[in-house]
Amino acid sequence: MDADSRLARAAEAFVHDIERQEPDSGGSPAAVSVDGGERAQTHDRGERSPAPRPPGRVHSLGVADSPPILTALEWAATVHSESARLARYHRPLAIVIVCLDWQEHDGSGGPSEDALRLLRPVGQTLRRQARASDRVARLGRDSFAIMLMETADLGAAVYAARVRDACRPWLAAAPVEVDLRLGWAVAGGGAMIDTAVLAALAGARRDSAA
Amino acid sequence: MRTVAVINRKGGSGKTTTAVNLAAALGERGKRVLVIDLDPQASASDWLGNRRSGRQLFDALVGTRELTGLVVPTSVSGVDLVPSSPWLATAERTLLGDLSVAIARAIERLERRWAFVIVDCPPTLSYLAVGALAGVQEALIPVEAHAIALSGVAPVLSQIVRLRSDLNPRLNWVTIVPCRVSRTRHARTVVEGLEQEFGELVTRTRIRESVRVAEAWEARQPVIGFAPESSASADYRMLALELSEGPNSMHDDRVSASWWRDLVPLAAANR
Numbered sequence: 001m002d003a004d005s006r007l008a009r010a011a012e013a014f015v016h017d018i019e020r021q022e023p024d025s026g027g028s029p030a031a032v033s034v035d036g037g038e039r040a041q042t043h044d045r046g047e048r049s050p051a052p053r054p055p056g057r058v059h060s061l062g063v064a065d066s067p068p069i070l071t072a073l074e075w076a077a078t079v080h081s082e083s084a085r086l087a088r089y090h091r092p093l094a095i096v097i098v099c100l101d102w103q104e105h106d107g108s109g110g111p112s113e114d115a116l117r118l119l120r121p122v123g124q125t126l127r128r129q130a131r132a133s134d135r136v137a138r139l140g141r142d143s144f145a146i147m148l149m150e151t152a153d154l155g156a157a158v159y160a161a162r163v164r165d166a167c168r169p170w171l172a173a174a175p176v177e178v179d180l181r182l183g184w185a186v187a188g189g190g191a192m193i194d195t196a197v198l199a200a201l202a203g204a205r206r207d208s209a210a
Numbered sequence: 211m212r213t214v215a216v217i218n219r220k221g222g223s224g225k226t227t228t229a230v231n232l233a234a235a236l237g238e239r240g241k242r243v244l245v246i247d248l249d250p251q252a253s254a255s256d257w258l259g260n261r262r263s264g265r266q267l268f269d270a271l272v273g274t275r276e277l278t279g280l281v282v283p284t285s286v287s288g289v290d291l292v293p294s295s296p297w298l299a300t301a302e303r304t305l306l307g308d309l310s311v312a313i314a315r316a317i318e319r320l321e322r323r324w325a326f327v328i329v330d331c332p333p334t335l336s337y338l339a340v341g342a343l344a345g346v347q348e349a350l351i352p353v354e355a356h357a358i359a360l361s362g363v364a365p366v367l368s369q370i371v372r373l374r375s376d377l378n379p380r381l382n383w384v385t386i387v388p389c390r391v392s393r394t395r396h397a398r399t400v401v402e403g404l405e406q407e408f409g410e411l412v413t414r415t416r417i418r419e420s421v422r423v424a425e426a427w428e429a430r431q432p433v434i435g436f437a438p439e440s441s442a443s444a445d446y447r448m449l450a451l452e453l454s455e456g457p458n459s460m461h462d463d464r465v466s467a468s469w470w471r472d473l474v475p476l477a478a479a480n481r
Contacts, residue, residue, distance in 0.1 A: 007311045007344065008307030011340050011344065011377060014340055
């Protein structure tokens with residue numbers, strides 16, 4: 001990839017990230033075109049995952065609850081439906097796995113009650129850093145999976161970096177020593193979501209030194 | 211040649227007013243200035259009397275014309291203009307990141323005929339503005355002296371810091387200009403808040419609130435031509451002096467490097 005292409009992709013990731021931070025900024029020209037046309041999602045070349053939005057409304061002043069964090073069962077159903085969509089439309093989709101690596105354990109070998117209290121703010125942080133169309137699920141006791149729609153490798157890396165930064169204050173304030181381990185992989189171009197999940201898990205395990 | 215992007219994510223913050231009147235004030239000081247209007251709303255082009263309806267700027271950015279060939283003189287002494295085009299909105303939707311690259315390269319390739327190149331950016335950090343910031347060496351953020359405007363400065367600054375890291379290491383300076391500063395205690399508090407939070411980034415010059423600016427817009431003249439004795443004219447002249455010959459005119463590498471080292475933690479703390 002030449003320098004101009006790298007710069008173009010970096011610019012797209014930057015703008016994508018700005019829109020990710022402010023998904024409802026309908027007042028921004030990135031969302032409302034100059035000629036008064038419908039919302040121009042410049043990144044949205046493919047079909048977005050359905051999100052409940054009133055038609056024809058500018059959301060700059062809208063306040064809405066974030067989509068919930070999915071259970072493992074809901075995550076499995078999402079993977080199934082998104083796999084079909086991926087096979088049909090071939091749009092990039094990134095999987096990020098976030099694991100909390102506890103350094104201290106109670107007598108049963110698991111994290112203490114105090115440590116488990118960390119899960120809620122970490123989960124909320126993951127949810128907040130993602131877009132409304134992205135899916136965040138809690139898998140198992142201390143892991144989360146995030147499905148980033150219309151996102152390629154660079155976007156996933158940006159999300160992972162943001163999440164690590166945003167979770168740092170929570171980890172520092174935690175009563176126990178805990179590390180955050182992250183891994184990501186992109187589905188699409190022949191790679192299915194399940195494969196991406198496994199690759200992301202492997203990446204999270206390798207990230208133990210972070 | 212100094213290249214400056216006038217940017218703020220808040221609409222109505224005074225970007226076009228600052229770009230046009232600063233350009234006029236610099237022209238009055240004998241500097242040659244080029245204004246590039248990257249806002250599809252074409253307010254700067256309107257103000258300088260050169261609104262175009264064709265595709266010219268769009269064609270320059272997709273490579274079928276050179277940007278220098280689009281430069282037109284204006285009635286303002288020392289100021290030339292690259293007018294905007296409504297097709298820029300189309301370009302944003304279709305070219306995406308390639309548009310940013312095209313803008314950055316077009317700015318870099320400009321002939322060095324001008325002492326200042328001032329880019330009037332649209333009120334959003336989309337591909338047009340990102341392209342401008344990727345091609346210039348300086349960013350100028352006009353901030354209305356109002357509490358709502360104050361809260362928007364730190365995020366813009368944080369994004370500029372990140373853009374410098376990701377896209378343009380040559381982006382060496384950021385200037386914050388308090389605008390529409392009225393005589394109220396609130397305005398004074400806001401300006402003090404800006405200085406407290408952003409220190410030497412904030413200019414000593416305050417652009418005072420003046421109805422002459424709006425009247426000048428109606429007359430399609432810069433305020434220093436429309437009302438040369440007004441407080442607004444004096445303020446823009448002072449701003450031009452400060453930018454061209456004050457401390458912010460120092461841009462050697464030593465100053466830039468240490469300044470960025472101080473700026474990054476400041477932006478991170480305010481994120």
